[in-house]
Amino acid sequence: MRTAEFVAAVAIALFSLYLMWKSGEGPSWDPDAVRFANIGINVNNEGPGSGFWPFWLSLAMLVSSVAIMVRCALRISPLARSRDVYLDSQGKKMFALVGGGLLLFLLLIEIVGFYGAMPVFLFAYIRFLGKHPWWLALAIAVGVPVFCFFFFDIAMRIVLPKQYLEPLFLPLYEIFL
């Protein structure tokens, strides 16, 4: 846990530095803008500039993350003293399966659309991760997309992307819309 806490604090500190750098950027249409000219409290007598808010907040975030690092290094924080593992082997497996599954789900949406990806994700998740009977997995994997189609596409007129499966839905639109 101690290493994980330290690494996370370093990552946050680096991200804060990046945000500070980014906050100081002038607008893209003004190539002459000096970096960090927009973070002052009274820029050109027009009050705080566009970078004022994010810059100083990023600095506060940087200071806090350094504080976390220091406490961690000195073993003051409870996590730095804890003997728990950040993610044990089972936790890692769970994270890889569920987190990876979710990313695959989104990738699949980009290819076969919501109504192609949803049944695959639900069936795989419920049948193989949840170890529920196949008929239950199948019922949910079919039921949820059907409900979503009528709720979003038909009732709310929010058309969810279909990607390559678009042609299959044209007859349905003819009937219900």
Place this chain on the structure above:
Amino acid sequence: MEVVQLLFEGVWAALQPLNLGLAFLGVVIGLFVGAMPGLGSVNGVAILLPFTFVIQQVTGSVSSPMIFLAAIYYGAMYGGAISSITLGIPGASTAVATTFDGRPMALQGNADRALVIAAVASFVGGTISNILFTGAAPLLASVALRFGNPEVFALMLLAFATFVGLGGDDIPKTIVSICFGLIMSAVGFDIISGAPRLLLFDSTEWFSRGIQFLVLAIGVYGIGEMLWTIRSSRNTIKMTSAQISMKRIVRALLWFRSCWKGTLIGSFLGFFVGILPAAGATPGALMAYGVTKMVSPRRRHFGSGEVDGIAAPESANNAASTGAMLPMMTLGIPGSPTTAVLLAGMVIWGLQPGPLLFTDNPEFVWPLIGSFYISNVIAVVVNLACIPLFLRVLRMPFSILSSLIFVLSVVGTYAAYQNMYDVWLMMFFGIGAFLLRILDYPLAPAVLAIVLGPIAEPTLRQSLLLSDGSWMIFIERPIAGPITICAIILLLLPLAGLLWRLRRRA
């Protein structure tokens, strides 16, 4: 006396079958969108706004569509608590504070009690604020009218100070969380100068629209918290199956006596915070939670299933939702995101929100106020009657529930913004939130911060513009001053505690 007579006429109009039906339908839809993680009152109201033109055409009345939308707003305030308690995921940002004690109570096997307390506290909060709304409308509006940018920013500061001083989480981590949310709210365009800024990784397609509140909120609560729950439960913990019967509901009602204090604090504080322009129900509920915790003799038990910890935010979010209607109707300034949508609706229906509304359109105002009372009664009855139904959610195996929540989170994010960038961003936020959650980073402050950021930043910058860059503007103004000082004291509270402990050790 005139007010009483107008109110009776308004209630009578709201009781007409058509308006009553619309209020009932609105409440049921509101309960559903409120309970659905990712959908809140603002989504429900915004999505259904186009449908109200049909209602207006059919009924020929301007108050009927508004009664319908206001009922959704009300219902969602009740509904948010349902998922906060039974799932541990706030159904809407307004119910974030309800998870703090509602979830632990449900895990102890008292989900029914938590739900009954939430419903009754909501009812009391709603009713008290309705009475305040009706009675003190002109007076309170004039107080809110005096709030300028420094006052609103001082209030925002107080909301964050509450988190740092009273949140009970690791303080540097809380600050990281708040700053992260506030910075994310600044991504996209600077609304004052119009300059693009913080286009992370120089990607215009991903970040030029800014980062929407729901993207972070659904990521954190729909994905991050779910992953965290799976990790900590390892799929072995069965959700507590709560016994439910009329007898238990009645017994839970008796429990309500012990949380009158939280309910009253929540009702009055919530109403007042709701009135403040743009503050709304979320900070109202969080502040009510913080204040109730501060004054309670049982403050040590907060966070582990304390009844006052449910009653305070639940009465506050209902009270605030009515409070938020006040500046919207009397001044034309929305008091919350949802009332901003309602305001847009009123303009489209041909009304002119502002001080003249009460004199020019009494046929709109009074039936609407009457419907607040009616919707409140409908909501508490439907909510209590449906508790067994909500508890079924708990009995669902977690692997099925989590898969449904993942799918709803993805679909909900898409439905809200209709582009895949936001869905991917939501997923990255969710996974990041999970990795930080293990390290005890509190995530609610980030979610609150991204909501309040777009209000806090302009008010701060305009205040500083007004004062030529002097921070004293927040101390010297008669209303902002005390609020700022309260916030500073709260911010320094943990430091004082640290010094105290060091001295005692020495």
